[in-house]
Amino acid sequence: MEDRDFNEIVRKYQKKIYYLCYRMVENEEDAKDLSQEVFVKVYLKLKDFKGKSSLFTWIYRIACNICINFTKKKKIKFEELKPETTADSANPEKDLQKKYLSIQIEKAINTLPPKQRAVFVMRNYENLQHKEIAEILGKSLGTVKSNYHQAVFKLRELLAPLSGVGNRHACSLQKRRSI
Amino acid sequence: MKCKKVKKRFVDYIEDELKDLEKKAIDDHLEACHKCSAELNGLRETIGLTKRVRVPRLSERFWINFLPNVREKIEEREQRKQLFSFKLVPAFVVSLSILFIISIFYFRNREPNIETVEFIESVIIENLVNEEIEKDAIEMEILLEEREIENKDISILIDEMEEEERTAFCKRLEKMLKRG
Numbered sequence: 001m002e003d004r005d006f007n008e009i010v011r012k013y014q015k016k017i018y019y020l021c022y023r024m025v026e027n028e029e030d031a032k033d034l035s036q037e038v039f040v041k042v043y044l045k046l047k048d049f050k051g052k053s054s055l056f057t058w059i060y061r062i063a064c065n066i067c068i069n070f071t072k073k074k075k076i077k078f079e080e081l082k083p084e085t086t087a088d089s090a091n092p093e094k095d096l097q098k099k100y101l102s103i104q105i106e107k108a109i110n111t112l113p114p115k116q117r118a119v120f121v122m123r124n125y126e127n128l129q130h131k132e133i134a135e136i137l138g139k140s141l142g143t144v145k146s147n148y149h150q151a152v153f154k155l156r157e158l159l160a161p162l163s164g165v166g167n168r169h170a171c172s173l174q175k176r177r178s179i
Numbered sequence: 180m181k182c183k184k185v186k187k188r189f190v191d192y193i194e195d196e197l198k199d200l201e202k203k204a205i206d207d208h209l210e211a212c213h214k215c216s217a218e219l220n221g222l223r224e225t226i227g228l229t230k231r232v233r234v235p236r237l238s239e240r241f242w243i244n245f246l247p248n249v250r251e252k253i254e255e256r257e258q259r260k261q262l263f264s265f266k267l268v269p270a271f272v273v274s275l276s277i278l279f280i281i282s283i284f285y286f287r288n289r290e291p292n293i294e295t296v297e298f299i300e301s302v303i304i305e306n307l308v309n310e311e312i313e314k315d316a317i318e319m320e321i322l323l324e325e326r327e328i329e330n331k332d333i334s335i336l337i338d339e340m341e342e343e344e345r346t347a348f349c350k351r352l353e354k355m356l357k358r359g
Contacts, residue, residue, distance in 0.1 A: 036252060106331060125230075155225050159229075
């Protein structure tokens with residue numbers, strides 16, 4: 001494969017792979033590094049690509065494996081809620097509430113085992129079909145569906161207290177400020 | 180349809196992956212069972228909630244530099260690989276060979292321990308002397324048997340002799356007997 005072809009592959013998939021990595025590791029810097037690492041591996045392993053699956057599936061498989069290994073090694077830390085980050089915003093209360101929600105959701109997603117998380121991310125955010133996910137992860141369709149099912153139910157359990165959190169959280173913040 | 184069975188199909192129901200007949204059965208159950216209906220709404224809400232998390236946007240500069248950065252990493256990786264295969268491995272082999280040659284010279288030129296040499300020499304000599312004495316005695320016995328000599332005095336005398344004396348005596352006796 002010529003260099004021009006490889007450049008084309010990178011340009012075509014760089015954003016998708018970055019988003020996948022970000023969803024998997026929930027950290028911007030790590031996602032930047034990992035997404036580049038994916039393409040380094042793609043380049044080095046390109047001679048082994050037999051074309052049994054599509055190029056897209058193959059690249060996603062490499063990305064998933066890199067992210068799964070990374071999440072196994074590193075326990076992800078979450079940024080603490082920093083009210084000052086929203087100081088310039090027109091509606092700091094609303095932004096703070098959004099940030100709080102995002103962190104809680106990210107935390108909940110990160111409690112999922114790496115493979116379950118990979119399935120959930122690919123289905124929920126990348127909108128891939130279960131069949132495609134099965135091919136990427138090298139698992140059966142049944143296993144992938146079961147993983148997704150378990151992930152959704154676990155998230156429901158963890159995020160149930162956040163239902164309608166918008167109003168409750170805003171109220172509690174107002175109370176704290178008034179004190 | 181029972182609640183347990185319905186719950187198992189919730190995700191497929193949300194994703195619209197059920198056949199018409201099964202979907203209808205679940206719809207009927209949901210109309211009658213408020214608990215299942217509430218749970219299904221909860222799951223829908225959760226999925227909706229997770230979709231609210233946005234990936235932070237990266238600068239255009241990052242995307243422009245993405246490919247050059249990947250290229251740079253590839254180059255680094257290949258250089259490291261080359262360094263190992265073309266420089267480090269031969270260096271390792273050469274250093275091992277030098278070590279081997281030095282060790283050969285060291286062990287060759289090393290002087291042997293004098294005490295050990297003396298001990299080995301004494302053992303060898305002792306063995307040789309014993310062998311000779313034994314040999315002489317056997318030969319003497321054979322000669323005496325051949326000549327049918329049965330002299331008690333001689334045997335007593337021989338028994339009392341030291342090994343070396345006995346050898347010398349036997350040789351003389353042999354000569355004597357040969358002479359006749």
